[in-house]
Amino acid sequence: MIGYSTMTQKGQVTIPAPIRAMLGLQPRQRVVITKDADGAKIRAASNFFSLYGSIKTHKKLNISAMRKSAKTLLARRYHHG
Structure with a gap:
């Protein structure tokens, strides 16, 4: 289309x-x-809430580390199509 x-x-x-x-x-x-x-x-x-569960939780992360992980995941997802 x-x-x-x-x-x-x-x-x-x-x-x-x-x-x-x-x-x-x-x-x-x-x-x-x-x-x-x-x-x-x-x-x-992607909606932020759709990322729920995509960050490994075996270690505690502070809010800064969580944001960085989410940005990295989104960058990878959109870079590789």
């Missing part, structure tokens, strides 16, 4: 309704835009 949109002077684009529906996007939901060899790809961003 192909959708077309025009970028505003502020750099904003509207994702066409059929594509939003196909991706399951809801109003105010964050998206991830990645550059690839052909241009760019867009997909729904």
Whole structure:
């Protein structure tokens, strides 16, 4: 499916309704835009709560370490597609 949109002077684009529906996007939901060899790809961003259980709990982590682990996991997930 192909959708077309025009970028505003502020750099904003509207994702066409059929594509939003196909991706399951809801109003105010964050998206991830990645550059690839052909241009760019867009997909729904993971919800923080969907990461529950993805961090090993065999040792205690402070809040700073938890944030760093979550950022690393997200970076890996979106970098590798």
